[in-house]
Amino acid sequence: MAAPTMKERQACWGARDEYWKCLDEHMEDASQCRKLRSSFESSCPQQWIKYFDKRRDYLKFKEKFEAGQFQPSKSTANS
Amino acid sequence: MLLRAPSRAWPRLSQLRTGGSQVQCARPRPFSRQRPAEPGGQGQPRGPGLRTRLLVTGLLGAGLGGAWLALRAEKQQRQQQRRTEALRQAAVGQGDFHLLDHHGRARCKADFRGQWVLVYFGFTHCPDICPDELEKLVQVVRRLEAEPGLPAVQPVFITVDPERDDVSAMARYVQDFHPRLLGLTGSAEQVAQVSRSYRVYYSAGPKDEDQDYIVDHSIAIYLLSPDGLFTDYYGRGRSAEQIADSVRRHMATFRSI
Numbered sequence: 001m002a003a004p005t006m007k008e009r010q011a012c013w014g015a016r017d018e019y020w021k022c023l024d025e026h027m028e029d030a031s032q033c034r035k036l037r038s039s040f041e042s043s044c045p046q047q048w049i050k051y052f053d054k055r056r057d058y059l060k061f062k063e064k065f066e067a068g069q070f071q072p073s074k075s076t077a078n079s
Numbered sequence: 080m081l082l083r084a085p086s087r088a089w090p091r092l093s094q095l096r097t098g099g100s101q102v103q104c105a106r107p108r109p110f111s112r113q114r115p116a117e118p119g120g121q122g123q124p125r126g127p128g129l130r131t132r133l134l135v136t137g138l139l140g141a142g143l144g145g146a147w148l149a150l151r152a153e154k155q156q157r158q159q160q161r162r163t164e165a166l167r168q169a170a171v172g173q174g175d176f177h178l179l180d181h182h183g184r185a186r187c188k189a190d191f192r193g194q195w196v197l198v199y200f201g202f203t204h205c206p207d208i209c210p211d212e213l214e215k216l217v218q219v220v221r222r223l224e225a226e227p228g229l230p231a232v233q234p235v236f237i238t239v240d241p242e243r244d245d246v247s248a249m250a251r252y253v254q255d256f257h258p259r260l261l262g263l264t265g266s267a268e269q270v271a272q273v274s275r276s277y278r279v280y281y282s283a284g285p286k287d288e289d290q291d292y293i294v295d296h297s298i299a300i301y302l303l304s305p306d307g308l309f310t311d312y313y314g315r316g317r318s319a320e321q322i323a324d325s326v327r328r329h330m331a332t333f334r335s336i
Contacts, residue, residue: 002251
């Protein structure tokens, strides 16, 4: 399988950004962003989708952590 | 008389100065009365001494300053030599490599002698970091290209995914970034060897049903001097502007060995 070209990469990143923006606007409620999710999934290789999903989790955690909102004891109790 | 007039003016000045800090508030009267009588006699030999003293101090100061500057320049030069020596023995980028460029030509380290080289390790199926870093690397090269009088910088991309990144995959990939970006690939052993030499870690993740996978790897841009020595490296946090500044500084202080 050939690697995505620059055009394909940009299309994928664009679809990802729109999906992420929707998640931001709807407090991470994925059910509100189904259309954008499917466009994201059709624009990117499957591996990249897995990667970007993990990456978003990480970026959200980082954001929270840097804002000082992260409570370690609470989150370990939840998980 | 002529000699005395300035000598009298001088003790008064000195009295003002010492009096200002120590005595003015505490006991102004007895001091100001005693003082004029006392320096009148001693002031004469001290007066002309001041100018000599100032001159001597000035000369000494200038001498010391000059010596300090000379020492500093020498120290900087020694530091530069020590740095070059340390880089020559550094555990990074030692030994040769044998790879194929994206035209299929064999390339080794000696082929890049006489050129400044910026190297990035990555893979063509990389989702976001490699394209970002390569774009940054290429921006550094463009910035430096735009400045007349600077030596050319060769941008190089070395794959850590030899299984998929063959010569033609590299050729397709590098053309998107810069006309002079050189893609290098090789056998699994050759790639392992060059990565080990530059302390680049990489590990392919599990394959999915499309046989697709992501390679986890360390992210750094390396600067090699025209002598082929590893000279500096830049992590993700450094901007194109910061890297270009650093490369410019290395170029300015570079002396070939």
